Amino acid sequence: MKPYKEMSKEELILLKEELEKKFAGEKSKGIKLDMSRGKQTTAQLDMTMPIMDVFNSGSTLQTQDGFDCRNYGLLEGIPEARKLLGDMMGVPAQNVLVYGNSSLSIMYDSIAHSMTHGVMGSTPWCKLDKVKFLCPVPGYDRHFKITEYFGIEMINIPMTSDGPDMDLVEKYVNEDEAVKGIWCVPKYSNPQGFSYSDETVRRFAALKPAAEDFRIYWDNAYAVHHLYEDKQDSILEILSECEKAGNPDIVFEFCSTSKVSFAGGGIAGMASSLANLEYIKEFMTVLTIGYDKVNQLRHVRYFKDMDGISEHMKKHAAIIRPKFEAVLEVLDREIGSLEIAEWTKPVGGYFISFDAMEGCAKAIVAKCKEAGVILTGAGATYPYGKDPKDSNIRIAPTFPTAEEMAAATDLFVLCVKLVSVKKLLGEALL
Amino acid sequence: MKPYKEMSKEELILLKEELEKKFAGEKSKGIKLDMSRGKQTTAQLDMTMPIMDVFNSGSTLQTQDGFDCRNYGLLEGIPEARKLLGDMMGVPAQNVLVYGNSSLSIMYDSIAHSMTHGVMGSTPWCKLDKVKFLCPVPGYDRHFKITEYFGIEMINIPMTSDGPDMDLVEKYVNEDEAVKGIWCVPKYSNPQGFSYSDETVRRFAALKPAAEDFRIYWDNAYAVHHLYEDKQDSILEILSECEKAGNPDIVFEFCSTSKVSFAGGGIAGMASSLANLEYIKEFMTVLTIGYDKVNQLRHVRYFKDMDGISEHMKKHAAIIRPKFEAVLEVLDREIGSLEIAEWTKPVGGYFISFDAMEGCAKAIVAKCKEAGVILTGAGATYPYGKDPKDSNIRIAPTFPTAEEMAAATDLFVLCVKLVSVKKLLGEALL
Numbered sequence: 053m054k055p056y057k058e059m060s061k062e063e064l065i066l067l068k069e070e071l072e073k074k075f076a077g078e079k080s081k082g083i084k085l086d087m088s089r090g091k092q093t094t095a096q097l098d099m100t101m102p103i104m105d106v107f108n109s110g111s112t113l114q115t116q117d118g119f120d121c122r123n124y125g126l127l128e129g130i131p132e133a134r135k136l137l138g139d140m141m142g143v144p145a146q147n148v149l150v151y152g153n154s155s156l157s158i159m160y161d162s163i164a165h166s167m168t169h170g171v172m173g174s175t176p177w178c179k180l181d182k183v184k185f186l187c188p189v190p191g192y193d194r195h196f197k198i199t200e201y202f203g204i205e206m207i208n209i210p211m212t213s214d215g216p217d218m219d220l221v222e223k224y225v226n227e228d229e230a231v232k233g234i235w236c237v238p239k240y241s242n243p244q245g246f247s248y249s250d251e252t253v254r255r256f257a258a259l260k261p262a263a264e265d266f267r268i269y270w271d272n273a274y275a276v277h278h279l280y281e282d283k284q285d286s287i288l289e290i291l292s293e294c295e296k297a298g299n300p301d302i303v304f305e306f307c308s309t310s311k312v313s314f315a316g317g318g319i320a321g322m323a324s325s326l327a328n329l330e331y332i333k334e335f336m337t338v339l340t341i342g343y344d345k346v347n348q349l350r351h352v353r354y355f356k357d358m359d360g361i362s363e364h365m366k367k368h369a370a371i372i373r374p375k376f377e378a379v380l381e382v383l384d385r386e387i388g389s390l391e392i393a394e395w396t397k398p399v400g401g402y403f404i405s406f407d408a409m410e411g412c413a414k415a416i417v418a419k420c421k422e423a424g425v426i427l428t429g430a431g432a433t434y435p436y437g438k439d440p441k442d443s444n445i446r447i448a449p450t451f452p453t454a455e456e457m458a459a460a461t462d463l464f465v466l467c468v469k470l471v472s473v474k475k476l477l478g479e480a481l482l
Numbered sequence: 483m484k485p486y487k488e489m490s491k492e493e494l495i496l497l498k499e500e501l502e503k504k505f506a507g508e509k510s511k512g513i514k515l516d517m518s519r520g521k522q523t524t525a526q527l528d529m530t531m532p533i534m535d536v537f538n539s540g541s542t543l544q545t546q547d548g549f550d551c552r553n554y555g556l557l558e559g560i561p562e563a564r565k566l567l568g569d570m571m572g573v574p575a576q577n578v579l580v581y582g583n584s585s586l587s588i589m590y591d592s593i594a595h596s597m598t599h600g601v602m603g604s605t606p607w608c609k610l611d612k613v614k615f616l617c618p619v620p621g622y623d624r625h626f627k628i629t630e631y632f633g634i635e636m637i638n639i640p641m642t643s644d645g646p647d648m649d650l651v652e653k654y655v656n657e658d659e660a661v662k663g664i665w666c667v668p669k670y671s672n673p674q675g676f677s678y679s680d681e682t683v684r685r686f687a688a689l690k691p692a693a694e695d696f697r698i699y700w701d702n703a704y705a706v707h708h709l710y711e712d713k714q715d716s717i718l719e720i721l722s723e724c725e726k727a728g729n730p731d732i733v734f735e736f737c738s739t740s741k742v743s744f745a746g747g748g749i750a751g752m753a754s755s756l757a758n759l760e761y762i763k764e765f766m767t768v769l770t771i772g773y774d775k776v777n778q779l780r781h782v783r784y785f786k787d788m789d790g791i792s793e794h795m796k797k798h799a800a801i802i803r804p805k806f807e808a809v810l811e812v813l814d815r816e817i818g819s820l821e822i823a824e825w826t827k828p829v830g831g832y833f834i835s836f837d838a839m840e841g842c843a844k845a846i847v848a849k850c851k852e853a854g855v856i857l858t859g860a861g862a863t864y865p866y867g868k869d870p871k872d873s874n875i876r877i878a879p880t881f882p883t884a885e886e887m888a889a890a891t892d893l894f895v896l897c898v899k900l901v902s903v904k905k906l907l908g909e910a911l912l
Contacts (some may be wrong), residue, residue: 101539102539105538105539109532121746123745123746126746156771160770165607168632201768310767316774317777328864343743344774345580
């Protein structure tokens with residue numbers, strides 16, 4: 053098949069008729085498939101069920117230091133859970149606080165607290181005329197929702213396969229005092245699956261922020277979420293890089309076991325400098341008497357250590373890898389040579405990022421829906437839900453089966469082709 | 483023994499010498515006891531351990547509607563946990579949201595959110611010159627810490643055995659637009675163990691707040707925490723009373739299982755009008771994808787229903803009742819007729835409230851500490867840690883054994899006597 057751009061108008065019209073006929077046929081099948089949900093599939097959840105055997109009524113629910121996890125106390129989390137999450141992030145246990153089941157909540161609390169109390173003694177953000185956040189795009193919609201909710205102005209920063217455009221990041225952070233943070237998913241980024249290069253991490257660590265209360269919000273959500281044993285990304289550990297660069301307090305790092313154990317029953321943590329943690333504990337002690345230490349202990353007893361986590365993640369990979377491959381195989385086979393789209397080929401994480409021709413994403417999502425395939429809403433990967441080029445679509449392959457993903461992708465590429473042809477013909481798309 | 487006030491100076495001096503000699507003897511024994519901790523004792527925690535048998539690797543972790551608790555979703559909590567906590571509070575499941583392990587965190591989030599976003603569209607509190615909260619005193623220090631942390635001015639409202647002084651409450655709430663809330667522990671109050679009378683609850687429900695965003699923060703922490711089977715307080719259900727009074731949105735109610743199952747691993751909930759809950763869910767959906775539904779399901783499977791909770795609470799009562807009785811027996815025997823103190827005789831909850839002669843609380847706490855008995859800091863039961871009369875001391879009988887509590891109370895009453903005598907003699911106390 054030759055690239056669409058090289059086709060004559062007559063060829064495109066013929067192609068459109070053919071694709072529309074095919075679409076009508078697919079639509080009549082009454083397909084119902086979902087490529088939108090970045091969550092574990094049942095086989096993954098089942099695979100973790102032995103964690104439920106860790107405790108029974110005869111268990112001793114004490115930490116290694118003899119602290120009773122069933123009672124109040126241990127605001128920072130149990131020491132062994134601090135170590136386990138620390139190992140996942142590559143930082144010492146003393147730099148980690150363990151919270152409840154959601155890293156998103158920790159991020160929300162961080163922003164909410166900065167609004168009312170600032171960061172380490174800075175002016176509360178709610179007292180400032182303007183607060184801005186940098187948002188590498190496309191990115192994670194839940195990050196953007198938090199900053200939008202607090203009325204924080206979001207600035208798009210283009211992503212590359214090495215991470216955010218660091219020239220722009222440096223310009224904004226080092227020159228504009230209103231810029232208080234940047235949302236990062238440094239490893240297997242959502243939605244691209246990109247991992248920041250060593251140079252990117254070092255440039256982050258070496259920022260000279262105009263604002264004393266600027267922080268990097270380093271959401272290391274996919275730290276251990278490799279798809280392959282022989283192809284694995286690794287990123288530089290940001291806390292130590294920041295310390296080396298003389299910026300020890302510049303980063304808040306987050307992680308969770310939502311896609312390691314259970315999304316509804318995992319544990320989450322935050323890593324930062326000791327100075328930041330001391331400050332955070334001051335407000336944590338107002339917010340709670342302590343998080344769920346029983347579940348922290350359950351996780352430690354089950355996974356034991358980083359080797360346990362790694363072995364477990366291989367089983368996850370075995371379940372979801374075929375789904376990624378099914379999607380990529382169809383994309384490559386069907387539209388690989390048509391020059392109407394680009395997409396990422398991640399070796400980890402939970403998503404594939406797909407870029408259609410400009411102005412086509414909404415129409416593709418709508419067309420898919422018409423035939424029974426649900427995609428993440430176009431624009432969701434941008435602040436305010438607004439993709440300026442209307443081209444990005446996030447594909448989430450993990451939840452359906454590999455066969456379902458292949459079928460869904462078949463329909464998806466058909467819609468991509470059809471919308472692209474109409475675009476080239478100058479027709480209305482929606 | 484005749485009341486100290488009726489003693490002559492000579493009698494008091496002789497008594498003081500005798501008490502000081504006794505104190506020196508006690509002090510030399512090297513006692514180490516703690517009457518300060520309002521937490522479950524190990525026997526209580528052990529008694530709940532069968533909850534750990536509820537799940538094993540073969541369990542199906544689905545709600546009654548077939549929702550998988552191990553995955554993302556169900557922001558409101560699982561339906562059966564909403565019902566269970568609703569039953570504990572006496573409200574329908576649809577009026578309940580289930581959160582993580584801490585009701586204190588829900589209260590913190592409520593206040594923090596009101597600071598940045600107001601309540602149901604009202605002006606964010608951080609934009610106001612003055613925000614005030616009413617604080618029935620003595621009360622729960624953790625409540626006061628939250629409002630203090632956000633710079634909210636706290637106004638003391640005297641407690642009676644029927645609840646807060648409602649004349650004062652009505653005056654402040656109905657006349658001062660800056661008054662945005664009141665902290666209440668309506669049943670077996672902390673620290674008195676008082677339960678609000680029907681008239682008090684009805685007067686709360688009938689408030690006509692000057693501020694549209696005024697809410698009653700109804701911390702029903704001890705809803706099911708009776709000490710006796712034949713002597714039990716009950717309070718009117720506040721949500722329906724508010725609805726009857728034409729004030730459906732005026733109350734946020736909180737509860738948890740921290741003193742039913744585990745303080746480190748229970749579940750917590752909030753009850754309110756449907757309009758309030760709709761509003762709250764708007765910000766909950768920014769804050770989290772969902773709380774720990776696995777633990778919610780574990781609690782429901784274990785306790786089953788309100789009967790299960792009630793049976794379980796009888797076992798708690800059997801363990802802690804003798805401790806309350808040990809304290810009260812010593813107090814009554816040793817200082818019952820001396821007219822130097824008053825104390826409550828609760829039939830539920832976790833505390834006894836003790837009022838020494840004015841200006842004596844700090845000295846008594848210090849004296850006890852000198853001899854190895856730890857009490858909650860004097861003043862802790864008041865906003866800003868300031869008891870204007872320096873007379874209230876909170877006694878927490880649950881954690882030590884009954885024998886330890888008796889021994890600790892023996893030393894406590896000795897200190898109360900000694901400090902009271904010195905006070906009557908006009909001597910310096912600290």
